[in-house]
Amino acid sequence: MYLKSRLLMIRTRNLTRVGLLAGLILLLSMAFINPRTALAATTGTAPVDHSIFDQLLKKYVDERGQVNYKGFRKDQAEFKKYLELLSRNPPAASWSKNEQMAYWINAYNAFTIQLILDHYPVQSIKDIGSKIQIPFVTTPWAIKFIPVGKEKISLDNIEHGTLRKKFDDPRIHFALVCASKSCPRLRNEAYVAEKLDSQLNDQGRDFLNNPAKNAISPKQASLSKYFDWYKGDWKDKGKSIEEWVNRYSNTKINSSTKISFMDYNWNLNEQ
Incomplete structure (x- = not known):
């Protein structure tokens, strides 16, 4: 024993x-x-690899941000791989802030391109959907066609419900492209976490110094409607529209500068 x-x-x-x-x-x-x-x-889940989108953007978007939609249509199978990658891998809490922001900015831009392709040819994104468009209800941006995880969301959900609400960074307005000529330039590269800050700042400089989108002189500034539509974002945390303009514009303005807003050109940003 x-x-x-x-x-x-x-x-x-x-x-x-x-x-x-x-x-x-x-x-x-x-x-x-x-x-x-x-x-x-x-x-x-690991952060999404945006290299497929990056290659397609380099191939079908020129230096002015104009899009070869016919080219995207020919490469639809490859483009779908990227969209499916986004759909299967929504951001996790473990992702960094920049990884999440890059995901949502790329998702917005990529699914906007797909929305155009789904209805191509069109002269404007505003030709898609209801003839009478009610903001957040019947516009192209309100269509819930984007599969992410187990639900379908809209472009409005991405921009207003996630990016603006969660990350509180007005520079997203320099990066989100609604397929129109008055939008900021669509970069011919994908946004990535490692370069996101410099990419957003570069978009700001490009947008504010493009006279077709912001015509600025010390006495008078005709700004993009973005500065009117999202005035609350630009004035958040004690900042002002003037501060944001001066951060990126080569021509500076001040409190005595007369500010007006340009008409928005909704024609398709097509090559």
Whole structure:
């Protein structure tokens, strides 16, 4: 009886040592795993790779931001791969702020292109949907055609319900492109977390110094309707429209500058 008890104690002690050793090996191996990979393993989803969209943008968008929609149609199968990638991988809480923002900005721009392709040819995005358009109800931006996770959302949901509400960064208005000539330039590269800050600032400089979109002189500034439509965003946190203009415009304005707003050109941003 004593011998059996002794053997059982030895066996239990050995099993405990094996368990501790296995745990130590696991911890050591995780130290050599890419942190993002390890994080993805615990959260179930890794940040989306935007390289497919990046390649398509380089191929079908020129330096002025004009889009070759016919080219996108020819490459529809490849484009669909990217859209499906977005749909299957909504942002997780473990993603960084920039990873989430890049996802949503790219999603907005990519699904806007797809909306145009679904109704192509059109002269304007506003030709899509109801003849009488009620903001947030019957406009093209209110159509819930974007599958993300287990639900379908609209472009309005992305812009107003997520980007503006969650991230509170007015620079998104320089990046979201509604397929119209008065929109900011569609970059011929995808937004990525590592470069997001510089990309948004570059968009601001490009937009404010384009006289077709913002005609600025020290005495009079004819600004994009964006500065009228989203005036609350520009004035948030004690800032002003003048401060945002001066942050990016080569020509500076002040409180005595007469400000007006340009008519918006909704014609398609097509090459």
